[in-house]
Every structure is written in C-alpha cells, then in structure tokens.
Amino acid sequence: MKGHFYRRGCKCKKKKCTCGSKWAFTIDIGIDPITGKRKQKTKSGFNTEQEAEAAAAALIHEVNEGTYLEESDKTFSEFTIEWLPIYSDSKDVKPGTIRVRLHEIGKLLPYFAQLKLKDITRKMYQDALNDLKEQGYSDSTREGINRTGRMIFRKALELELIKKDPTEFAYVKKDKKTIEQLEEEEVPKYLEKEELALFLETAGIHGLEHDDLVFLILAYTGIRVGELVALKWKDVDFKNHTISITKTYYNPNNNALEYQLLPPKTRKSRRKIVVDEDVINALKEHKKVQNKVIEQLGNDYYNQDFIFAKMERQFGYPIVIKNVRDHMKRLLKIAGLNEDLTPHSLRHTHTSLLAEAGVSLEQIMDRLGHTDDQTTKNVYLHVTQEMKKEASQKFSELMRSLR
Incomplete structure (x- = not known):
C-alpha cells in the first residue's frame, strides 16, 4: 500500500529539522467508487517518525481487514x-x-x-x-x-x-433515599372512597361546564383524561353499557381549534370498558341537553360527535385538557381536599377502589389499558397489604374476645 512519511510544514533546508514540525503520513486507502481515483488518508501531529509509522500500520491493518471507518465531521x-x-x-x-x-x-x-x-x-x-x-x-x-x-x-x-x-x-x-422517601414515591397520591364521594358531590353542586359528568366518568372508569376528551357518542354502547377507547386527544398549545386525535398511548390502551348504570344514565341526560344546544345553534355548532363539546364558546369543539386540570384544582379547594391531585390521580383512585373491592390486578390492568405498569402495581399492593393487615387485626381481636 503506497504512502509516505514527512514533517508537516517543515521549511528547514537542512537534513535535520530544527523548526519542531510534527510528523505526518499520507497513505492510499482504496479507490473512490464514484471517480475511480485513489483515496488517500493523511494524519499528522506525531512527535516522532516511529509514532507516525505505528499509526499508519494500524490504519493499513484496518483497511486490509475491512474494518476501516472514515468518521464524519458532522457536529x-x-x-x-x-x-x-x-x-x-x-x-x-x-x-x-x-x-x-x-x-x-x-x-x-x-x-x-x-x-x-x-x-x-x-x-x-x-x-x-x-x-x-x-x-x-x-x-x-x-x-x-x-x-x-x-x-x-x-x-x-x-x-x-x-x-x-x-x-x-x-x-x-x-x-440514596430514605425508606420514607421511597414509600412516598412508590405509592402515588389518590382519594380515599369517602374523599372521592365528597369530591363528586362538590362537582355536582359547584361544578362548571361538564364538571359533574367529566369527573364521574374519570372516577368510575379510570380512563386517561386525553382518552376522555377524545370520546365521541359513537364510542358509547348504551345497550351493553360499554365505552370504547379508540383514540386520545393531543393539543400542546391548549388552543381549542387546533387539536389532534391520535391512536391510544399503547396497543393495549385500545379497549372496551364496561360502565355502571349511573354513568350510562348521566350520559343520556347530557346527550339530551347537548342535542338542544345543537338544534338551537345549527350550523354555528362544530358537530363532530364529541361528548365533551364546548357549549359556551367555540361551540362543539372538544374541551381542553388544561381546563379539566384547572377545574379539578378549583373543586378540590372548595371541598378542602389535597389540591396537588390531578385528573390522573382519579386513575389511581379507581385502581385503589377496585383493589379494595377484590378485583384482581390482571383485571385492573386490562381495564386501565396497561400491559405492565409499576405505578398501578404499587397502588394495588399498597391497598391489598393494608387489607391484609386489617384482616390480621380482626383475627387477633376475635381470638382475644374468646379468652
């Protein structure tokens, strides 16, 4: 393989270099497939000729073995x-x-x-x-x-x-975290059943547009808020009491007119949820009210079949997720509950109540659209462990009463 070694930039006319130029090499590394001309590699910065020769030998070995790679200058x-x-x-x-x-x-x-x-x-x-x-x-x-x-x-x-x-x-x-910090992180905050009842009651009395139905469905189904906002009437089977989750809402700029409907978060997220009769009845009542608004507004209503459509401004467009978060914070404050909770906390609440009701983790995962979610597992284990402790205490109390 052709090549040569030299002192780069050396201007010394004498045989011995006195200007301190570094050694360099230029060797052939193959043929350019486009031009057919030989390709050469030049490298400099070596203190001695021996260093340059060793580096050139290593490069030649890479070329012969087919492992040579010309690295990019891209930033x-x-x-x-x-x-x-x-x-x-x-x-x-x-x-x-x-x-x-x-x-x-x-x-x-x-x-x-x-x-x-x-x-x-x-x-x-x-x-x-x-x-x-x-x-x-x-x-x-x-x-x-x-x-x-x-x-x-x-x-x-x-x-x-x-x-x-x-x-x-x-x-x-x-x-490294303390045991207390780990426990606090592992189990997300959620509402106890008495707190959930108070929250839903507050939504019914003090709620703004759609609040009572929005939080009823989030609490009773455990669906994500993006899945809720994307719901259309065609997704509801009133006869069989099911809601189909087939899409999710995306709107990073919170502009009601610029939303997107996307596939669910994961393949498992596409599911059909059986719902309570109370939810079905609430949806029926909401549909009656919405139909009257559509009839009154006619062509001024953006009718794309959304369940949670705006009824005050931008009529018919789906409500914005940020509004759901803000409304929840307002209701939590009115109810005197933890204002740090979010709509997603209702998903954890749903998990905890299902666990308390004796529903298996596998069934809960299926209902929530999870394949493997550690947070859901942590909530489930926390609730079931508390139930086991309670059972143990009751057994002990029973035995003490027999003495």
Whole structure:
C-alpha cells in the first residue's frame, strides 16, 4: 500500500529539522467508487517518525481487514437535526414524544452542540450527565436525557459516522433515599372512597361546564383524561353499557381549534370498558341537553360527535385538557381536599377502589389499558397489604374476645 512519511510544514533546508514540525503520513486507502481515483488518508501531529509509522500500520491493518471507518465531521447539533425525522419515521412516534425528545436534546446541546460527533468522548458525556445532576435535574429527567443521548449516538454508530459510542458505559447518578422517601414515591397520591364521594358531590353542586359528568366518568372508569376528551357518542354502547377507547386527544398549545386525535398511548390502551348504570344514565341526560344546544345553534355548532363539546364558546369543539386540570384544582379547594391531585390521580383512585373491592390486578390492568405498569402495581399492593393487615387485626381481636 503506497504512502509516505514527512514533517508537516517543515521549511528547514537542512537534513535535520530544527523548526519542531510534527510528523505526518499520507497513505492510499482504496479507490473512490464514484471517480475511480485513489483515496488517500493523511494524519499528522506525531512527535516522532516511529509514532507516525505505528499509526499508519494500524490504519493499513484496518483497511486490509475491512474494518476501516472514515468518521464524519458532522457536529452533534447537525446530526440531531437529521436524527429526529429518522427516529420519528422508524417508530411511528406520536407528536408528544417528539416534543419530549426535542426538550431532551436541548439539555445536551449546551455541552456538545458545536463538537464533532467523533470528538465526543465517554468522559465528556458522563461529565455532562453529572453536571445536569448538579444543576438539580431529577433522576427521571436525567434518565430521559440519557435515553435520548443513547439513541442519537447509537444511530450515528449504526450509520458508521463514528467508531465508538460515548454513551455505552454512561450512568445516571442517583442519591440514596430514605425508606420514607421511597414509600412516598412508590405509592402515588389518590382519594380515599369517602374523599372521592365528597369530591363528586362538590362537582355536582359547584361544578362548571361538564364538571359533574367529566369527573364521574374519570372516577368510575379510570380512563386517561386525553382518552376522555377524545370520546365521541359513537364510542358509547348504551345497550351493553360499554365505552370504547379508540383514540386520545393531543393539543400542546391548549388552543381549542387546533387539536389532534391520535391512536391510544399503547396497543393495549385500545379497549372496551364496561360502565355502571349511573354513568350510562348521566350520559343520556347530557346527550339530551347537548342535542338542544345543537338544534338551537345549527350550523354555528362544530358537530363532530364529541361528548365533551364546548357549549359556551367555540361551540362543539372538544374541551381542553388544561381546563379539566384547572377545574379539578378549583373543586378540590372548595371541598378542602389535597389540591396537588390531578385528573390522573382519579386513575389511581379507581385502581385503589377496585383493589379494595377484590378485583384482581390482571383485571385492573386490562381495564386501565396497561400491559405492565409499576405505578398501578404499587397502588394495588399498597391497598391489598393494608387489607391484609386489617384482616390480621380482626383475627387477633376475635381470638382475644374468646379468652
């Protein structure tokens, strides 16, 4: 394989170099498939000729073995722009997930934006993760950022833009937590049955537009608020008392006119839920009221069959998720309940009450549209463990009464 060694930039006319120029090499590495001309590789910066010869020998070995890779000069910022549509198309990713990935890329850009992919080392990447921790980002946030970083560099490796993946051995540092902190994190907050009754009563008395029916259905079905807002009348089977979950609502800008209806969160999320007669009756009453509004407004009503359609402004458009959250916070305050709870807390509440009623974890998972959700398992175990303790206490009391 042809090549030569030389001192790069040396202007010394004497045989012995006195200007301190570094050694370099230029060697042939094959034929350009497009032009048919020979391809050459030049590398410099070696202190001695022996170092240059050793590096050239290693390169020649890679070329002969077919393992040589010409790393790209693309910067991290440039490649992330290319990676995002590849990621989106290959996995049929929902818009909400794309927004999350963009947010996580934004956290990595201050460290790597203008650096070439090939120049980013394992230490640099680990230092970035450690610095994010020092800035106060939570474990889950940093895990998400690391997950996105891994996908980006693995794709660069797959496309043969880099030789090594700097994220390969990276880890997310976590603080050791007390038992109390772990217990508090593992079991999410939810309403006890007496609190739920009070909350629903408050919604019936003090609720704003749709509040009583919205929170009744969330509490009685455990569906996600995005699934609720997307519901249409065709999804309700009044005869068999079921509600079909076939889509979810997406509207990151909270503009009622600019919503999207997307497939459910997961394949398992597409399901049919059996509901109580009280829910069916409440839906029937709501439909009567809505039909009167549609009749009065005529063409001014955006009639797309939505159950929870706006009746004050932007008539007929589905209500916005943010409004459901705000309305819940208002009602919790009126009822004197925990204002930190969210519509998703009603999903956990539904889980806890089903567990208390003796429904199996498998049936609860199926109803909620889960394949494997640790949070749901934690709520279920918490409730059932409390029931076991209660049973044990009752047994002890019974035995003491016999003495």
